Amino acid sequence: MVKLDRIYTRGGDAGETSLGNGARVAKSSLRVAAYGEVDEANAVIGIARLYVEGTEDLVLGRIQNDLFDLGADLCVPIEDEAPQYPPLRVTQAQVDWLEGQIDRMNAELAPLTSFVLPGGSFAAAFLHQARTVVRRAERVLVELLGTPDEKVNRLVLMYLNRLSDLLFVMSRYVNGKGAGDVLWVPAANRDG
Numbered sequence: 001m002v003k004l005d006r007i008y009t010r011g012g013d014a015g016e017t018s019l020g021n022g023a024r025v026a027k028s029s030l031r032v033a034a035y036g037e038v039d040e041a042n043a044v045i046g047i048a049r050l051y052v053e054g055t056e057d058l059v060l061g062r063i064q065n066d067l068f069d070l071g072a073d074l075c076v077p078i079e080d081e082a083p084q085y086p087p088l089r090v091t092q093a094q095v096d097w098l099e100g101q102i103d104r105m106n107a108e109l110a111p112l113t114s115f116v117l118p119g120g121s122f123a124a125a126f127l128h129q130a131r132t133v134v135r136r137a138e139r140v141l142v143e144l145l146g147t148p149d150e151k152v153n154r155l156v157l158m159y160l161n162r163l164s165d166l167l168f169v170m171s172r173y174v175n176g177k178g179a180g181d182v183l184w185v186p187a188a189n190r191d192g
Contacts (some may be wrong), residue, residue: 037137044130051123078151131167
């Protein structure tokens with residue numbers, strides 16, 4: 001159980017923060033940047049939830065909770081020695097669940113005939129925004145994974161990759177199952 005009775009600690013006033021294992025790192029570190037991007041994606045998903053209801057709202061609520069799990073995973077580096085308390089880690093089951101949601105929604109969509117522009121409805125626009133933030137988190141995570149001496153749960157990358165796909169599919173799904181999609185028209189404005 002988490003108990004926060006004091007919000008400010010002054011511990012970050014010098015530009016450092018504590019990871020979940022107690023290690024102090026710069027607030028500009030790739031690890032902190034990665035879970036910061038995930039936090040931003042979670043916030044945008046929270047806005048999208050204002051415009052959806054029913055099953056889609058429940059799906060997004062579960063994703064928001066999973067993103068907190070993912071942030072907890074990222075804030076505790078994998079260590080060679082087993083820690084006293086096992087850290088929270090993203091699991092294959094969470095990735096599989098995303099794939100199931102993608103398949104469920106995508107089965108009801110007409111095939112695409114063009115790329116989709118973000119928009120159509122408020123819900124779809126915010127889901128597209130969340131998708132782009134998740135893609136940014138992926139890029140930071142890939143950079144972190146390529147950093148020597150940084151150990152990260154590889155399932156975090158898989159989760160984010162599937163999540164961006166789900167957010168794209170869901171944006172179409174909430175846009176009247178694709179009927180309200182705004183399609184890209186290549187070279188539509190080249191002649192003025």
